[in-house]
Amino acid sequence: MTKKYLDMAARAGLRGRGDVEPNPLVGAVIVRHGVDGGEDQILGIGHHCRFGGLHAEREALANARGNGFDVAGSTVYCTLEPCCHVGKQPPCSEALIEAGVSEVVYARRDPAEVSRGGHELLEAAGIKTSCDDVSELAVSISDPFIHMVKAGLPWVVVKWAQTIDGRIATSAGESQWISNERSRAMVHRMRSRVDAVGVGMGTVLADDPMLTARGVRRVRRSAVRVVFDTHGRFPVDSKLAESAGAYQTVICTSRPEHISVAGIRVLECPALDGKLDLKAALRLLHVECGVSNILIEAGPRLLGSLLDGDLIDEAVVHLAAGIMGDDSARACATGRECSSLDQMKRFKLGRVKRVGDDVHLHYRK
Ligand SMILES: NC(=O)c1ccc[n+]([C@@H]2O[C@H](COP(=O)([O-])OP(=O)(O)OC[C@H]3O[C@@H](n4cnc5c(N)ncnc54)[C@H](OP(=O)(O)O)[C@@H]3O)[C@@H](O)[C@H]2O)c1
Missing domain, CATH: 3.40.430.10 (Dihydrofolate Reductase, subunit A)
Incomplete structure (x- = not known):
């Protein structure tokens, strides 16, 4: 399941190619997992659409709300660790905490000194948070950004x-x-x-x-x-x-x-x-x-x-x-x-x- 939703988030993120750089391509999917064998429900999908615009997590939250869903208790899958700094947009980690999501799974740790630390912030707020590299696509869409930051x-x-x-x-x-x-x-x-x-x-x-x-x-x-x-x-x-x-x-x-x-x-x-x-x-x-x-x-x-x-x-x-x-x-x-x-x-x-x-x-x- 994790791979399926991270793949989906990555495919959403790829839509920003050419519009968001030098920011990373990022996609996010919000899912309410079915209980007792019930079906999962996709509440919202979002991607970082343009440089300086809303980040993927906030786009996905807005998409879910626009679809009429309450995201409290849901799981968020995103391709990059949610940011925890104020840049052109307020921190995504805060938005996820405020929205009351239960779990966050991301594919890649943010290498940028200024924006990393979302993982710790989310965990401190009681949200189960993990980095999972099961989706090759979700990991690799951040490659250009990480290469630029590191090299x-x-x-x-x-x-x-x-x-x-x-x-x-x-x-x-x-x-x-x-x-x-x-x-x-x-x-x-x-x-x-x-x-x-x-x-x-x-x-x-x-x-x-x-x-x-x-x-x-x-x-x-x-x-x-x-x-x-x-x-x-x-x-x-x-x-x-x-x-x-x-x-x-x-x-x-x-x-x-x-x-x-x-x-x-x-x-x-x-x-x-x-x-x-x-x-x-x-x-x-x-x-x-x-x-x-x-x-x-x-x-x-x-x-x-x-x-x-x-x-x-x-x-x-x-x-x-x-x-x-x-x-x-x-x-x-x-x-x-x-x-x-x-x-x-x-x-x-x-x-x-x-x-x-x-x-x-x-x-x-
Ligand atoms: N089929 C294709 O997709 C395709 C694509 C591109 C080109 N081509 C063809 O390739 C041919 C041109 O190839 P080419 O090998 O003569 O030229 P090239 O690889 O396009 O350019 C080589 C030139 O770039 C300069 N250069 C600067 N720094 C370099 C470096 N570190 N290493 C190597 N070159 C460096 C050098 O010229 P200076 O010494 O003057 O700096 C060198 O002569 C043409 O026939 C063209 O039609 C085909």
């Missing part, structure tokens, strides 16, 4: 489209388009929900991308466009440069003196072995530009470096139903040494989705 880094999602034989471009660098139209529409939706969309200089030179979210019904946030450009080679006649007045654009470079394009923000980053120190660049993007998550549409060299630096939190691979069969076509990642299988980077497979003849594969670190 001081944005959550990195890399995305690429490849053929069955793992090629992302022809030998001449042509990659538009490997995946189908529906997959590409999905990429635009992904762009519309993140703080930043990044590419390496190789992709800027080969594809001259815009990196905007087009054809999306509701753009939840306007992503900052980021270019990782070690040597300051960013072309002034690129689409990114020409549209910099309309869309926020940041160049991460160790040679800021080489870049002077109106409307572009230049972030000076250190270099390591002749390449941008990507960890330092990501940290600066978080600290200086408030980036809590970034979608990197990586070419092979950038992907190789991100793998080497262990910087990939999530990977989305659009597998197209084609084979190039050409030795000189570009592999999805290059520049690494992998002479033994120990050096191979492994991921956990999450969601798999068929989209026409393409397959979308979601991986986690």
Whole structure:
């Protein structure tokens, strides 16, 4: 039962994606458990809907009241430990205490110094409180937030489209388009929900991308466009440069003196072995530009470096139903040494989705 309700809370929490960050995605479900074999009754469901808005527990309480239910004596399932501090909203723990709930089950302890402690507050008020990691989904929806708080880094999602034989471009660098139209529409939706969309200089030179979210019904946030450009080679006649007045654009470079394009923000980053120190660049993007998550549409060299630096939190691979069969076509990642299988980077497979003849594969670190 606990898993069922925590899963439900997590699915509610996921609805806030793109609207609540840098706050965590949180969902909550209020249940009155049936007695003597009677059926459970769901009194209310809520999620954190927008940054600065009501937290999930208060949304669920309001939902229950709106449904005409008294929540006294009920059990609350939420994905994150209820907060106990006054931020943009009053503490959720207090609301749960005032509402007279009997039990609170949450999936993950709050790592943030300012807001943790809800567990103790609830217990002190006589509410049975426990942390239960039985739902993988409920635990994992807080991953980006916890990563940001603990590591001081944005959550990195890399995305690429490849053929069955793992090629992302022809030998001449042509990659538009490997995946189908529906997959590409999905990429635009992904762009519309993140703080930043990044590419390496190789992709800027080969594809001259815009990196905007087009054809999306509701753009939840306007992503900052980021270019990782070690040597300051960013072309002034690129689409990114020409549209910099309309869309926020940041160049991460160790040679800021080489870049002077109106409307572009230049972030000076250190270099390591002749390449941008990507960890330092990501940290600066978080600290200086408030980036809590970034979608990197990586070419092979950038992907190789991100793998080497262990910087990939999530990977989305659009597998197209084609084979190039050409030795000189570009592999999805290059520049690494992998002479033994120990050096191979492994991921956990999450969601798999068929989209026409393409397959979308979601991986986690
Ligand atoms: N199928 C797909 O999904 C997909 C997606 C993206 C790209 N592509 C294709 O990939 C090709 C481009 O790939 P690419 O490997 O040439 O370029 P890339 O990976 O997009 O960018 C590599 C460049 O980024 C810069 N960079 C900055 N810091 C770096 C670091 N720490 N490590 C590595 N690079 C760093 C370097 O340029 P500087 O030295 O100038 O800084 C480097 O040459 C194109 O053909 C494009 O069409 C395909």
